[in-house]
Amino acid sequence: MNRTLKRVLGLAGSAVLGLAGAVTFASAAQAHHVEIEGITECLPEGGWTVTWQVTDWNSQGDIEGSIDTITVDGSFNEGTEIVEGAILPHPSTGEYLEGSQDFAADVTGASITIDAVWDNGNTNTSSAYVPAPEGGCEAEEPTPQGYVDVYTDCFGINVWAWNESEEVLSEFTIETSDGFSETVTPAVGEDYYNYFEVTDPEAGLTVTISVDGELYDTFEWIDNPLCHYAAVESSCVDGLTFTLTVPEDGEDTTFYFYNYATEEEFEVTVAAGGTDTVNFPAQSEEFWVYYEIYTDKDFISGETPWYPCPPETPSESPSPKPELPKTGSSLTIMISSAAALIVAAGVIFFLMRRRRAAQDW
Incomplete structure (x- = not known):
């Protein structure tokens, strides 16, 4: 069992490395003893731990x-190797028995x-003591983990916008230059998503x-x-x-298209x-098409959805059955459907998101 102890010390500035030298109760002529080392650190949830080696x-010689017997304050954590009957590794092997509390x-x-x-018949009692980490180990105050993309x-x-800490949720306020304002506190696993359409290209839009x-x-x-090179x-x-x-x-412009549902590409x-x-022909279920438009000097990308016709409902009167609707719309109108984008947000999220941690602003 040749292992390298790798521990992150200094959690919240409170972790302290404690090394305990063994105190051996034996006569000067009796060299046989147990080497004991204790390493302490604070736990994030409060309290502290010691790892005995x-x-x-x-x-x-080759005496083993x-x-x-073992006596400790409290008890060992599960998986300890410091047990009665365990063979003591020789220091030259680089191995040790380990247990934590x-x-x-x-x-x-x-x-x-x-x-x-x-x-060879020799016996010995060896002891060691370690103090708790300096400065104490009170529980760390939970901090919010809010993210924006x-x-x-x-x-x-x-x-x-989403949260990743269940203990403390971040609150997000989203405001647009055309007057929209919303404050949300999404639960963990329930990401907030919204799409803000540019209704006046000359005025632009900020969020x-x-x-x-x-x-x-x-x-x-x-x-x-x-963006003006393609319409749908x-x-x-x-x-x-x-x-x-x-x-x-x-100039010569390349257009690339990919249908997520069929994996068809052009x-x-x-x-x-x-x-x-x-x-992209109609399908039995909705699909999204990812597109790229690029030249030697520029590049853009985006996505647009397609939705099947709404299901027909029987007429309550003998009036003629309505025909399936045929609608044409610009890419702008299609993308402005907030409800549709919420349904497909996971797809956009997977391919296009540029994750940014809110704590880094």
Whole structure:
């Protein structure tokens, strides 16, 4: 059992390394003894722990010692190797027997006594004591772990906010330049998501986020010229049809599309002044299409959903059964459906999120 003890000490500035030398009760002529070392540190939830490490003395022969009895304050944690009958490793092997104990914050120290016997008939009682870490080990105050993620696309700003500490939840305030304001405290595992559409490209849009009353950041929507190179028509009957148009004064532009549901993908390059179309046929269930538009100088990406026709409901009167609706809308209108985006937020979250820790602002 050759191990390297790796411990993070200094939790909340209160962990202290304690090394306890063994106090041996034996005559000067009786060199046989047990080497005992104790390492202490504070526990995050309060209290402290000591890890005892035990070896044989540094004898020159091949005499082997073992533990006869053990006396400790309290009890060992599960998995201890310091047990009656255990063979004491020789220091030259780099191995040791290890066992840990946990104590409440008001316990000032811990001791251990080991009676050992060697196969040449020698016996010895060795003891060690360690004080609790200096400064005490009171429970740490729980701190909130709130996070924010923001992603902008051609037509608006996506905002996620979530908590990862169940003890203390962060409060998020989201305000937009066009008058929207909302304060939320999402539970752990229930992420907040909202999509803020740019309704007036000339006026633009900003989203300001505060966490626990302090300004986190302000995010600004930027109108990229490439956003105007693609338009989409959505029909619950015909699917999604992208119309790709590069202006005469533009440059060769590549359009990449990927359907998450079918894993179908297309890549089309359109020359300046050219046009093309890409169609994703209707499916039995909704799907999302991820797109990239890029040139040698610029790049944008985003996503747009498709939804099947709503289920038909029988007519209560003998009037003719309504036809399936056919609707066409711009990419802006499709993306502005907040309810749809909430349903699909997990997909966007997986591919596009740029996770940022709110504690780092």
